[in-house]
Amino acid sequence: MINNKIHEPLFHLTKRTSVNAKRAWALRCGAFIVSILLCAIITLIIVELNNQRLVSEGKAVDPYSIGQYFDDFFTGAFGTPKVVWGLFHETAILLLVALAVTPCFKMKFWNIGGEGQILMGGLGAAVAIQFMSGKASNASTIIVSIILAIAFGVVWAVIPALFKAKWNTNETLLTLMMNYIAICLVDFFISSVAVRNQTGKLNFLNWPGTVPPIGPADFAGRTYILKIVIVAVITTIIAIYMKYSKHGYEISVVGESPNTAKYVGINTKAVIIRTLVLCGVMCGICGFLLVSATSQTLNTESTVGGRGFVGVLISWLAQFNPIFMVLVSFLVVFIQKGSAGVALWQDGFNATSYSSVMTGIFFFLIIAVEFFVNYKLIFRSDIQAKIDNFNGKIKFAFTKKKNAEGSAILQDTNGEEQVEEAQPQIVEIESPASDETEAKEEE
Amino acid sequence: MFIKLLSDAIGFSAIFLYGSTGETIIEKSGHLNLGIPGIMCFGAVGGCIGADMAYKAGMGAFGTVFFGILFAMLFAGAMGLLYGIFTISLRCNQNVTGLTITTFGAGILNFWGAIVGSIGVFAKPSLYFTTSIFGEVGNDWFSQLFLSYGPLVYLAIIIAIVVSIVFKKSRTGLSLTAVGENPAAADAAGINVIKYKYVSCVLGAAIAGIGGMCYVLDYSAGSLEYIVDQLGWLAVALVIFSLWRPGIGILGSLIFAFLYLLPDQFLPKYVSMNAATSAIIKIIPYAVTALVLIIISFFNKRETQPPTALGVPYFREDR
Incomplete structure (x- = not known):
């Protein structure tokens, strides 16, 4: 029945038409747990190798075990109340970055310029603080720094949007370039101002006009609580905006099918520009919070420190859903802080780079698992079994039919007619079977 | 003096x-690999390990350079393969995968560097990379400009020329272009799209990896500095600048290198420079690339466009 010469691959893929949410989340949770274990195993191997090296150099080393690893990991993430607040604060900042780029991605506008947009926001805030602090009232400095931060962020986000809307310029590469232009501009600002204060660095620590800590002095979260609240509010607004507003719907239509958007009369260009303005506003706020509240300094290495890129990853992994983003950014920060806690106790470990390696492993596993959420593997043996089953039924039906016909034809004296009639029958019945296999292969 | 800068x-x-x-x-096959900075970091790690091992095993100039290149290509190629598996077979988003590889690779380089130490750790093996392959060279302008480099510089130019010839003249190159422009049509024409994509992802990554090693062992003479990922982004920019042609890339890379070195190494000798001016001059390569990007989209000529299927995953069963 089946032409055996056709090469049937070991397995082939079909896209799942409906995603089983329970199964998807089980897979993702599994990936998270596996990634934590994988990080532990890799770390144990590295520590072992590193210790051998240290011993050969004549240094004393402490024995290390997986229990010690998890102890350090959880202490790094949840050790003291201040650490826990720091964890939530970092989650909030990453969440804000992810929220900022989400509308763009939903529209299939690949904005990887979050880094530059936030940095420009930070630059706006820094300019205001640098020139107004002490000279104007604190409240007006804060207001002007927010406005400048948002304006700078919006300008940086809208430039690629304008070119995309007008000439369809590749936004991935353009936003990437604008990141570096932003870095150079910030460098320019720092070096032209820092020469004056002789330190070579910008530092606004506790300057009048920056965002002060809130609450009593013994409250561990006093420098963090305000930002967490702001981000919580923004998250709610964006979740509602994306799900229930007309704008949010237009964004998803433009992303899903530009032609549909065109023919139902959505002004795609306006949507692109409007969405990027929104993104710029959020990046500006993020830059303001980082410069005026969190670090109270501005530099090109650590003020944004790759958050623009991590935000992109978080947004994508959470399927552009603001609520899932809370969870994903928490997990990412959990791994970052925990790894930094592990690195702290190891001789020669660089905490920043070690935690970015571990985060990388986590991302790899989560990305890979998305494949199994969205696609289904069908193995050769499965198909063969189904085909055999199917053909079996056909054969059975055919034999029954033939027997019935045979008994009818028996009365006819001409035997040749019987063969002629039966032959097309076989062809007819065979063809749906082979169609079926082809259809399965195509799926 | 100008000769020295050049x-x-x-x-x-x-x-x-x-x-x-x-x-x-990689981009010719329709894959925008934003992991190049991370892959170059991997190449740097691999190259240093390979060259160091070969040097310590007492191999001469050839062995050290050979094993350096081999390991750089292996390490970077492995990351290219990982990228390939994720984006070709698992059909993950290319930008997301690339950014993850960049985070991961830059982390690996810094982490490894912090353990082995940074200044001058590979100074001895790097001597084989920095000395000219023509031995002693004179002080005249011709020898300084054309004969004074280590093997990696010549290899880069040779690879770029070979690749540009392959793209233009060979069947393989044309098929690769077809894969990047319209994979479904290429598939229908009997080109093995998946094979082309995999080979170009791995090969491209391996070549980029040599670049990372070239920075550590050739330019900075064996000291680990953590700007490899920054240079990697410039390399990504250069692809656009050169309009997807490695031949133009030779000239473009020279311009980029010139602009990169200009504010820190050249201008201070003639004019008094402060950090602010140098920061402004550093904008030029990025700004010019952004401008090129805008201009090519403005004129919208077919020859200067990115591969049409760039960034679009290929799934044969899709309609």
Whole structure:
């Protein structure tokens, strides 16, 4: 029945038409747990190798075990109340970055310029603080720094949007370039101002006009609580905006099918520009919070420190859903802080780079698992079994039919007619079977 | 003096040239690999390990350079394969995968560097990379400009020329272009799309990896500095600047290297510079690339466009 010469691959893929949410989340949770274990195993191997090296150099080393690893990991993430607040604060900042780029991605506008947009926001805030602090009232400095931060962020986000809307310029590469232009501009600002204060660095620590800590002095979260609240509010607004507003719907239509958007009369260009303005506003706020509240300094290495890129990853992994983003950014920060806690106790470990390696492993596993959420593997043996089953039924039906016909034809004296009639029958019945296999292969 | 700057720039340009040639090969197959900076970091790690092992095993100049290149290509190629598995077979988003590889690779380089130490750790093996392959060279302008480099610089130019010839003249190159422009049509024409994509992802990554090693062992003479990922982004920019042609990339990388070195190494000798002016001059390569990007989209000529299927995953069963 089946032409055996056709090469049937070991397995082939079909896209799942409906995603089983329970199964998807089980897979993702599994990936998270596996990634934590994988990080532990890799770390144990590295520590072992590193210790051998240290011993050969004549240094004393402490024995290390997986229990010690998890102890350090959880202490790094949840050790003291201040650490826990720091964890939530970092989650909030990453969440804000992810929220900022989400509308763009939903529209299939690949904005990887979050880094530059936030940095420009930070630059706006820094300019205001640098020139107004002490000279104007604190409240007006804060207001002007927010406005400048948002304006700078919006300008940086809208430039690629304008070119995309007008000439369809590749936004991935353009936003990437604008990141570096932003870095150079910030460098320019720092070096032209820092020469004056002789330190070579910008530092606004506790300057009048920056965002002060809130609450009593013994409250561990006093420098963090305000930002967490702001981000919580923004998250709610964006979740509602994306799900229930007309704008949010237009964004998803433009992303899903530009032609549909065109023919139902959505002004795609306006949507692109409007969405990027929104993104710029959020990046500006993020830059303001980082410069005026969190670090109270501005530099090109650590003020944004790759958050623009991590935000992109978080947004994508959470399927552009603001609520899932809370969870994903928490997990990412959990791994970052925990790894930094592990690195702290190891001789020669660089905490920043070690935690970015571990985060990388986590991302790899989560990305890979998305494949199994969205696609289904069908193995050769499965198909063969189904085909055999199917053909079996056909054969059975055919034999029954033939027997019935045979008994009818028996009365006819001409035997040749019987063969002629039966032959097309076989062809007819065979063809749906082979169609079926082809259809399965195509799926 | 100008000769000195130019020869420095040529030496430095090799890093960009490796990165951009590699990325061009990958982009030609329709994959925008934003992991190139991370892959170059991997190449740097691999190259240093390979060259160091070969040097410690007592191999001469050839062995050290050979094993350096081999390991750089293996390490970077492994990351290219990982990228390939994720984006070709698992059909993950290319930008997301690339950014993850960049985070991961830069982390690995810094982490490894913090353990082995940074200044001058590979100074001895790097001597084989920095000394000219023509032995002693004279002080005249010709020898300084054309004969004074280590093997990696010549190799970069040779690879770029070979790749550009392959793209233009050979059947393989034309098929690769077809895969990047319209994979479904290429598939229908009997080109093995998946094979082309995999080979170009791995090969491109391996070539880019040599660039990372070239920075550590050639340009900075064996000291680990953590700007490889920054240079990697410039290499990605250079692909656009060179309009997806490695031949133009040779010139483009020279211009990029010149502009990169200009504010820190050249201008201070003639005019009094402060950090602010140098920061402004550093904008030029990025700004010019952004401008090129805008201009090519403005004129919208077919020859200068990115591969049409760039960034679009290919799934044969899709309609």
